[in-house]
Amino acid sequence: MQATDALDMDSLRSWIGRTEEVSELLTSTLVERLYATLDREGPVTEGAEAPLLIHHCLCQPAVPTSALGPDGHPPRGGFLPPVPLPRRMWAGSAINFHSAPRIGEQVTRRSIIDDVTLKEGRSGRLCFVTVSHQVYAGGREVLHERQDIVYRDVPPADTRPRASPSPAPTGAAQREIRPTPELLFRYSALTFNGHRIHYDYPYATGEEGYPGLVVQGPLQAMLLAQYAEELRGCAPARFSFRSLSPIFGEAQFTLNAREEDGATALWTAGAGGPIAMEARAEW
Structure with missing residues (x-):
């Protein structure tokens, strides 16, 4: 069902500047399981460099199962603004790497909501939330990431033929x-x-x-x-x-x-x- 209520952008934009800090130990077990998932091999000893983008596996919110929505997502609100559009996706990121986190280090992610904007697309409304993440390991900054999250309406049913996208x-x-x-x-x-x-x-x-x-x-x-x-x-x-x-x-x-x-x-x-x-x- 497509959301029909007007978005209260003043309220949603009040989330701009909100911060969050989460820490987690980067263990050899996590690295070993990631390599197994990707059918790769790599070092899993203490002090070894962890694979690229492993920070996406760390410092995730631990929401009780009973609190998850029907789609499996955590409830709206909290650190991210409660955008009342039904579909959510990770639209993209830009990452600057400074060094690699190492197995056995404490990893800390410090995040801030940079912007909340509304656009109109072919399939309806698109609400973009931009978040900046600074990731530290062993006390040093290892990367900075700008993440774009998009919330959107359910696309309307459309039986009109459309040109196939180019391969x-x-x-x-x-x-x-x-x-x-x-x-x-x-x-x-x-x-x-x-x-x-x-x-x-x-x-x-x-x-x-x-x-x-x-x-x-x-x-x-x-x-x-x-x-x-x-x-x-x-x-x-x-x-x-x-x-x-x-x-x-x-x-x-x-x-x-x-x-x-x-x-x-x-x-x-x-x-x-x-x-x-x-x-x-x-x-």
Whole structure:
């Protein structure tokens, strides 16, 4: 059902400047489980550098199961403003890396709401919430991330034919990924993300109208960042990503990369589909 009430933007914008600080120990167990989830191998000893974007698995809110909404999300309000639009997604991020967190360090994330804005899109209203995160490990700042979260109406039913989007190009480097239900479930577990579209097939298809389980945007971003690091042989200094269209589980998708003006342009795409997520890594 599409939300019809007017958004009280004055109230929502009163969340600008709100802060939150959360800490968590970066354990070898978490790193080992992340490597297992991604079918990778890496060091898991005390003091070893943790893989790129592992901070997305840390310092997540521990909301009681009984308090979750019907979609599996925590209740609206708290640190993030209570935007009364039914769909929420991570639209993109821009990250500056300073150093890598190490196994055994205490990781602290300090967050602040930078902005809350309303736009009108083809599918209805879009409310953007911009959050800045400073992440510290062992007392030093390891990264800064600007995160864009978008809330939107349920798209109206529309039977008018639309032109098919152009298929994504093939990268100079490419890798195939099969997003099995096990992969999506494990990643959701590592990030303590209860959103049911990633692991509950009847809910994703019957309640939200998707053709299958939805591949997490941050999972795609992690795969692209680590792919860029592998291709260059070292971690980037900056990494940004933006979600453009969804990818659904079971069918294979690809990680793609090409060199572009001294940086690496990256993207994901399903078979014959458009670019799903675009990213850029800079050194």
